[in-house]
Amino acid sequence: xxxxxxxxxxxxxxxxxxxxxxxxxxxxxxxxxxxxxxxxxxxxxxxxxxxxxxxxxxxxxxxxxxxxxxxxxxxxxxxxxxxxxxxxxxxxxxxxxxxxxxxxxxxxxxxxxxxxxxxxxxxxxxxxxxxxxxxxxxxxxxxxxxxxxxxxxxxxxxxxxxxxxxxxxxxxxxxxxxxxxxxxxxxxxxxxxxxxxxxxxxxxxxxxxxxxxxxxxxxxxxxxxxxxxxxxxxxxxxxxxxxxxxxxxxxxxxxxxxxxxxxxxxxxxxxxxxxxxxxxxxxxxxxxxxxxxxxxxxxxxxxxxxxxxxxxxxxxxxxxxxxxxxxxxxxxxxxxxxxxxxxxxxxxxxxxxxxxxxxxxxxxxxxx
Amino acid sequence: xxxxxxxxxxxxxxxxxxxxxxxxxxxxxxxxxxxxxxxxxxxxxxxxxxxxxxxxxxxxxxxxxxxxxxxxxxxxxxxxxxxxxxxxxxxxxxxxxxxxxxxxxxxxxxxxxxxxxxxxxxxxxxxxxxxxxxxxxxxxxxxxxxxxxxxxxxxxxxxxxxxxxxxxxxxxxxxxxxxxxxxxxxxxxxxxxxxxxxxxxxxxxxxxxxxxxxxxxxxxxxxxxxxxxxxxxxxxxxxxxxxxxxxx
Amino acid sequence: xxxxxxxxxxxxxxxxxxxxxxxxxxxxxxxxxxxxxxxxxxxxxxxxxxxxxxxxxxxxxxxxxxxxxxxxxxxxxxxxxxxxxxxxxxxxxxxxxxxxxxxxxxxxxxxxxxxxxxxxxxxxxxxxxxxxxxxxxxxxxxxxxxxxxxxxxxxxxxxxxxxxxxxxxxxxxxxxxxxxxxxxxxxxxxxxxxxxxxxxxxxxxxxxxxxxxxxxxxxxxxxxxxxxxxxxxxxxxxxxxxxxxxxxxxxxxxxxxxxxxxxxxxxxxxxxxxxxxxxxxxxxxxxxxxxxxxxxxxxxxxxx
Numbered sequence: 033x034x035x036x037x038x039x040x041x042x043x044x045x046x047x048x049x050x051x052x053x054x055x056x057x058x059x060x061x062x063x064x065x066x067x068x069x070x071x072x073x074x075x076x077x078x079x080x081x082x083x084x085x086x087x088x089x090x091x092x093x094x095x096x097x098x099x100x101x102x103x104x105x106x107x108x109x110x111x112x113x114x115x116x117x118x119x120x121x122x123x124x125x126x127x128x129x130x131x132x133x134x135x136x137x138x139x140x141x142x143x144x145x146x147x148x149x150x151x152x153x154x155x156x157x158x159x160x161x162x163x164x165x166x167x168x169x170x171x172x173x174x175x176x177x178x179x180x181x182x183x184x185x186x187x188x189x190x191x192x193x194x195x196x197x198x199x200x201x202x203x204x205x206x207x208x209x210x211x212x213x214x215x216x217x218x219x220x221x222x223x224x225x226x227x228x229x230x231x232x233x234x235x236x237x238x239x240x241x242x243x244x245x246x247x248x249x250x251x252x253x254x255x256x257x258x259x260x261x262x263x264x265x266x267x268x269x270x271x272x273x274x275x276x277x278x279x280x281x282x283x284x285x286x287x288x289x290x291x292x293x294x295x296x297x298x299x300x301x302x303x304x305x306x307x308x309x310x311x312x313x314x315x316x317x318x319x320x321x322x323x324x325x326x327x328x329x330x331x332x333x334x335x336x337x338x339x340x341x342x343x344x345x346x347x348x349x350x351x352x353x354x355x356x357x358x359x360x361x362x363x364x365x366x367x368x369x370x371x372x373x374x375x376x377x378x379x380x381x382x383x384x385x386x387x388x389x390x391x392x393x394x395x396x397x398x399x400x
Numbered sequence: 401x402x403x404x405x406x407x408x409x410x411x412x413x414x415x416x417x418x419x420x421x422x423x424x425x426x427x428x429x430x431x432x433x434x435x436x437x438x439x440x441x442x443x444x445x446x447x448x449x450x451x452x453x454x455x456x457x458x459x460x461x462x463x464x465x466x467x468x469x470x471x472x473x474x475x476x477x478x479x480x481x482x483x484x485x486x487x488x489x490x491x492x493x494x495x496x497x498x499x500x501x502x503x504x505x506x507x508x509x510x511x512x513x514x515x516x517x518x519x520x521x522x523x524x525x526x527x528x529x530x531x532x533x534x535x536x537x538x539x540x541x542x543x544x545x546x547x548x549x550x551x552x553x554x555x556x557x558x559x560x561x562x563x564x565x566x567x568x569x570x571x572x573x574x575x576x577x578x579x580x581x582x583x584x585x586x587x588x589x590x591x592x593x594x595x596x597x598x599x600x601x602x603x604x605x606x607x608x609x610x611x612x613x614x615x616x617x618x619x620x621x622x623x624x625x626x627x628x629x630x631x632x633x634x635x636x637x638x639x640x641x642x643x644x645x646x647x648x
Numbered sequence: 649x650x651x652x653x654x655x656x657x658x659x660x661x662x663x664x665x666x667x668x669x670x671x672x673x674x675x676x677x678x679x680x681x682x683x684x685x686x687x688x689x690x691x692x693x694x695x696x697x698x699x700x701x702x703x704x705x706x707x708x709x710x711x712x713x714x715x716x717x718x719x720x721x722x723x724x725x726x727x728x729x730x731x732x733x734x735x736x737x738x739x740x741x742x743x744x745x746x747x748x749x750x751x752x753x754x755x756x757x758x759x760x761x762x763x764x765x766x767x768x769x770x771x772x773x774x775x776x777x778x779x780x781x782x783x784x785x786x787x788x789x790x791x792x793x794x795x796x797x798x799x800x801x802x803x804x805x806x807x808x809x810x811x812x813x814x815x816x817x818x819x820x821x822x823x824x825x826x827x828x829x830x831x832x833x834x835x836x837x838x839x840x841x842x843x844x845x846x847x848x849x850x851x852x853x854x855x856x857x858x859x860x861x862x863x864x865x866x867x868x869x870x871x872x873x874x875x876x877x878x879x880x881x882x883x884x885x886x887x888x889x890x891x892x893x894x895x896x897x898x899x900x901x902x903x904x905x906x907x908x909x910x911x912x913x914x915x916x917x918x919x920x921x922x923x924x925x926x927x928x929x930x931x932x933x934x935x936x937x938x939x940x941x942x943x944x945x946x947x948x949x950x951x952x
Contacts, residue, residue: 039750046741234737440817567812568841570946570950597844597905641817
């Protein structure tokens with residue numbers, strides 16, 4: 033045990049004395065969360081809105097002029113038929129389209145109830161959501177105004193359609209995404225690199241010719257990165273809750289537990305890489321292409337898995353971050369308990385066991 | 401006559417912050433001479449050699465290499481010198497011929513020159529059969545001999561050799577020195593560092609650096625006489641033991 | 649009892665095992681002996697040391713260190729040997745003290761417990777114990793590495809090219825340290841490309857291209873050199889060397905420090921040689937009898 037502890041101590045020295053790397057490791061989650069956070073909460077001004085007014089009466093003119101008066105929108109086009117909608121988006125003439133049905137005025141007067149439709153280009157989901165929110169607010173204001181003058185309350189139903197990305201992924205998706213990315217980088221890449229570095233400078237040779245069990249060396253390398261990752265998880269969660277107002281709807285204990293599980297998955301993969309490679313460059317390259325890129329491309333963080341072609345969808349199943357991403361979204365955003373994520377958890381556990389067994393099996397007790 | 405000196409230095413100094421790596425050294429090297437540049441680890445040899453090769457600017461003092469000033473004419477200096485070290489010499493993943501071609505190309509030699517000289521060189525080193533083999537597959541001694549020949553391929557006036565024979569077997573080590581003698585006989589000045597003290601005896605003149613200064617400079621015979629020593633090894637030990645610098 | 653027994657040990661690399669690094673080597677090292685493996689880079693010294701320290705599996709043959717087989721009982725060997733690889737093996741970002749403490753703990757011991765063994769070496773670097781290993785000079789790094797390799801009081805110590813790239817002064821000091829250690833009863837195997845270090849060992853093995861050319865005490869090895877060696881010098885050493893090699897009575901001539909060592913054929917005549925050299929225009933000629941060194945023996949064995 034003393035051997036092990038002295039190993040862990042030594043690893044902390046290495047990390048602590050390489051201030052530059054330490055700074056990157058701890059600063060990276062903060063920077064990433066902030067960048068993504070600003071991208072999300074960015075104020076939208078003078079966004080282009082196109083209007084398909086099929087009614088063309090006093091009521092619709094009134095509504096349109098209110099939209100025009102708002103600083104958020106600039107009316108870029110008036111469409112003549114529903115067929116123009118797709119073309120408008122394709123030519124990038126508008127980011128959002130307001131559709132006023134022919135019966136708008138009469139419905140409002142006779143039924144006290146009318147419908148409008150907002151269609152947004154959700155390929156940029158963050159902007160789309162923001163625009164929909166603004167537009168809805170203007171319509172609600174308009175509704176309040178006309179209700180002031182009439183005895184019977186009138187209701188305008190706003191029907192929202194998100195084109196291209198119907199589920200509107202992306203709203204809070206970046207927090208789980210950044211978590212997966214950061215853990216990946218710290219655990220997989222850094223563990224792999226630090227073990228391979230010992231091979232390069234020749235200290236591994238001396239370690240092997242000592243009574244220390246080789247496994248101890250490797251596990252001791254992983255411990256500091258596990259702790260570092262927990263610090264990162266906490267800083268990401270604190271930033272999300274207090275700066276970005278992304279709530280933690282589910283259990284924090286469950287969320288932490290799942291994150292640590294995923295950290296161990298990443299560590300195991302890092303150990304496996306270090307057993308298979310002999311140079312820091314190779315280790316880094318494998319870590320990047322084997323874990324980091326799939327995390328960005330295939331976990332559902334950037335692009336919805338459902339929209340991918342079948343081969344990619346199949347491949348995404350073996351990407352651990354895909355399952356972790358689902359778990360974090362479920363626990364954090366949807367507030368589900370373990371009953372909602374047990375399946376994904378089991379998959380992650382199985383992957384971890386597999387990677388760990390392989391890493392231990394491949395670990396060389398000799399050179400070559 | 402100043403023109404007979406291929407290297408001259410005057411109070412040449414290099415400081416890194418408050419550490420004086422090279423401390424006011426003044427010496428000259430004759431044209432066509434084999435000049436041994438000795439010193440313990442950390443005595444300042446590497447720093448001095450870098451300044452002479454035009455890779456590092458002196459803090460103060462003067463130096464000329466082949467008549468060119470180390471402050472202003474570093475490009476001319478680089479064209480007039482060859483360089484070879486134990487660590488970096490050739491590309492292991494290129495063949496013998498490709499390596500020669502590459503270095504010839506760097507110095508802007510014509511294709512005809514490269515072609516003719518390559519054949520001559522391969523014959524000289526007895527490497528005709530290995531011409532299209534990867535350098536990585538050659539024994540160390542051959543690599544070092546090839547590296548030396550490549551370093552003087554462009555017919556420089558001076559060649560700097562940084563521990564060229566480290567780890568080489570005794571027979572090849574002597575073959576290597578024969579190459580040095582031959583080069584010197586054609587008028588190339590050889591500036592060499594080594595850890596083998598018997599090799600110091602092969603030099604025309606030897607300088608020994610201690611703590612950034614040149615503490616001795618003369619022919620091996622004169623040095624041994626002066627320090628009342630039987631071998632250069634003893635001379636070196638007497639001088640290097642005086643070093644007070646513990647760090648490099 | 650023999651401390652190290654090597655029996656027909658072989659090792660090859662490459663896909664088809666086409667690179668033969670060690671070829672059927674056999675030798676023995678007695679307990680408490682300072683044994684040197686002398687040979688240039690690429691001779692197979694490192695592969696041999698790695699097999700003996702259980703880092704590599706031999707392809708054929710067997711070896712035992714302190715009675716334990718290097719393949720079957722590799723764990724036992726790892727407990728009782730000390731190893732200093734050629735590539736430098738300290739943590740550059742840890743201080744002198746931290747390095748030493750770390751190595752003590754991984755061998756389940758403490759610096760205090762075996763301090764008497766490393767004391768002579770460690771006191772020289774103790775003034776810098778808070779300095780990072782990466783900031784030490786070559787000689788001091790070497791002392792620290794040796795201290796680390798000794799901290800668990802190994803029975804056999806393997807030093808792979810400890811003096812390569814180290815200046816003459818530090819090399820001298822290092823060999824003096826090894827002499828002290830030998831007195832403590834530790835068997836030491838050391839490899840080196842420097843022939844002049846051979847004389848500092850009890851016994852040596854000359855190694856070249858994966859083979860042991862000869863094993864014995866330095867005196868035995870130079871004693872096997874039967875031909876006469878003349879040391880010859882003149883005012884033009886390079887011309888002299890050419891002249892010597894062109895002479896019929898000369899077996900071999902090569903530069904050796906101040907003189908050219910000239911290996912003579914049997915029944916040579918010194919006067920004839922002198923006349924020949926003078927006739928060739930050599931001045932200030934000196935011809936004297938010279939004792940063969942290990943380097944002379946090595947070159948003769950290499951050329952056979």
